[in-house]
Amino acid sequence: MIRLSGIEKSFGNKRVLRGISMTVETGRIFAVMGPSGSGKSTLLRCVNFLERPTRGAIEAGGRTIDANTATSRDILFLRNRTAMVFQQFNLFQNLTVTGNVMLGLTDVKKMNRRVAREESLRLLDRVGLSDKADYYPSQLSGGQQQRVGIARALAMKPDVLLLDEPTSALDPELIEDVLRCIINVAADVNSMIIVTHELGFAREAANTIVFIDDGVVIEETEAQAFFRSPSSERAECFLKNSLRRHINPSETPLERAI
Amino acid sequence: MQKELDWAFLWKNIIAISAKIPVTMYLALLATFFGVIIGLLIAIIRIYKIPALRWAASAYVSFIRGTPVLVQLYLVYYGVPWVLLTAAAKLGMAGVTERFNPNNISPVIFALVTFSLNSGGYLSETLRSAIESVDRGQIEAARSIGLRESRILLKIVLPQAALNAIPNLGNSLIGMVKDTSLAFSVMVIDVMGEAKLIGSKTLRYLEIYIAVSIVYWSLCILLELIFGVAEKRMKMTRRELAE
Numbered sequence A: 001m002i003r004l005s006g007i008e009k010s011f012g013n014k015r016v017l018r019g020i021s022m023t024v025e026t027g028r029i030f031a032v033m034g035p036s037g038s039g040k041s042t043l044l045r046c047v048n049f050l051e052r053p054t055r056g057a058i059e060a061g062g063r064t065i066d067a068n069t070a071t072s073r074d075i076l077f078l079r080n081r082t083a084m085v086f087q088q089f090n091l092f093q094n095l096t097v098t099g100n101v102m103l104g105l106t107d108v109k110k111m112n113r114r115v116a117r118e119e120s121l122r123l124l125d126r127v128g129l130s131d132k133a134d135y136y137p138s139q140l141s142g143g144q145q146q147r148v149g150i151a152r153a154l155a156m157k158p159d160v161l162l163l164d165e166p167t168s169a170l171d172p173e174l175i176e177d178v179l180r181c182i183i184n185v186a187a188d189v190n191s192m193i194i195v196t197h198e199l200g201f202a203r204e205a206a207n208t209i210v211f212i213d214d215g216v217v218i219e220e221t222e223a224q225a226f227f228r229s230p231s232s233e234r235a236e237c238f239l240k241n242s243l244r245r246h247i248n249p250s251e252t253p254l255e256r257a258i
Numbered sequence B: 001m002q003k004e005l006d007w008a009f010l011w012k013n014i015i016a017i018s019a020k021i022p023v024t025m026y027l028a029l030l031a032t033f034f035g036v037i038i039g040l041l042i043a044i045i046r047i048y049k050i051p052a053l054r055w056a057a058s059a060y061v062s063f064i065r066g067t068p069v070l071v072q073l074y075l076v077y078y079g080v081p082w083v084l085l086t087a088a089a090k091l092g093m094a095g096v097t098e099r100f101n102p103n104n105i106s107p108v109i110f111a112l113v114t115f116s117l118n119s120g121g122y123l124s125e126t127l128r129s130a131i132e133s134v135d136r137g138q139i140e141a142a143r144s145i146g147l148r149e150s151r152i153l154l155k156i157v158l159p160q161a162a163l164n165a166i167p168n169l170g171n172s173l174i175g176m177v178k179d180t181s182l183a184f185s186v187m188v189i190d191v192m193g194e195a196k197l198i199g200s201k202t203l204r205y206l207e208i209y210i211a212v213s214i215v216y217w218s219l220c221i222l223l224e225l226i227f228g229v230a231e232k233r234m235k236m237t238r239r240e241l242a243e
């Protein structure tokens, strides 16, 4: 379980998040949607303090960490209970695929190297990359790199897995692969918050849709209901625009994937 | 009438001077090695904005860049023994300085200290930009799985910064080979020292300076070739990796 209470974030005098609260219970998958620049990435980055929130608190693992008083120890605690998948993959270029997945296990979880290697290989198998274990990230396609990023995050067994537009840097033909991979591993994950523009994927994978605009939660709705008819006008408008961008809504990548 | 250049003399002395290449290379390599260590410390202090040390590091780099190496050499040569003797006297340890007199320290040590400090100041900037050119995204990824900053530096940043820095380290070593020619001013007999000694004995200065320039030039061309090959190798392995 992870609970965000009144998260605010300003860059200079630009208020990007204006008091966001949500509770993601264990076993739940939240999709965060909203127009470009509405603060979705900033929100995810506040959860693990890659950006320090200006105000607000985050509750995880039985501790409540307040943005104003958080020590570096609190931040490490929070980061040990979350993991992130990045839009640009951000794999460690100086390490092999296995090295990428292992680093958190040996260095943060202090796992014995042999055990960590076995665990990494198991996870790589899970994302369909056991044959690439000794490759370097630069030798992989974008889709493969992102699946390594997913394995690296899963290795930490986080309370909540954060994914920031995991497929938007990928060539269209690689998107499906990665989305299918996320749905595959979802069963192993405690809970997820996914920022995505893939409507079909959000409808299929998520339990709840959080629609954000201008740093405020406009609505938090059960996924099927959201796509049938969102309760806010702004979300309705957003959906209409998004659907218009696809020639046929059932042609979104995930629909093809499933 | 103008004297003819004595080619046989010149050739003979190229060989005589070359005998001191090990001294020059010893100074240049060790100074660059210590320079990397000092430069790395300064770069880390400045990047992580470590409070008290930060201004000291800036002042140090500014001083090294703002004064001639020759002046730095004299400062160390005259200053270090003075500091040691004064400190020993103040601490009532004059007995120690009788058995171990700072005035007897080998001039090579003074040269080495100076060139290490000097190269550390300059390399700190090179190393800082090598470190800062490591992809921020990877650092964030390391943070996101809970790695401590010191571990991120060791496991992710420094290995990649080292690769970035190698071409500049080559240039800096070549620069150092030439700078060490000043060590003669504190009585170190390196390539330049030997040349000056022969010059003052034979008074054939022009031949000697032609000889010594040929020695330095050849040495630097050789080093450039070595670094050129190393760099090509590195790029090749990178390309192989990318395939």
Ligand SMILES: Nc1ncnc2c1ncn2[C@@H]1O[C@H](COP(=O)(O)OP(=O)(O)OP(=O)(O)O)[C@@H](O)[C@H]1O
Binding pocket: A011, A016, A034, A035, A036, A037, A038, A039, A040, A041, A042, A043
């Ligand atoms: N480090 C920063 N400094 C200043 N402004 C920032 C910074 N990061 C984000 N912003 C601003 O905050 C706002 C929200 O950015 P954010 O990246 O969170 O939006 P987003 O919803 O993820 O958009 P997108 O869908 O395009 O990814 C934007 O206006 C952006 O310019």
Ligand SMILES: [Mg+2]
Binding pocket: A040, A041, A042, A165
């Ligand atoms: Mg974003």
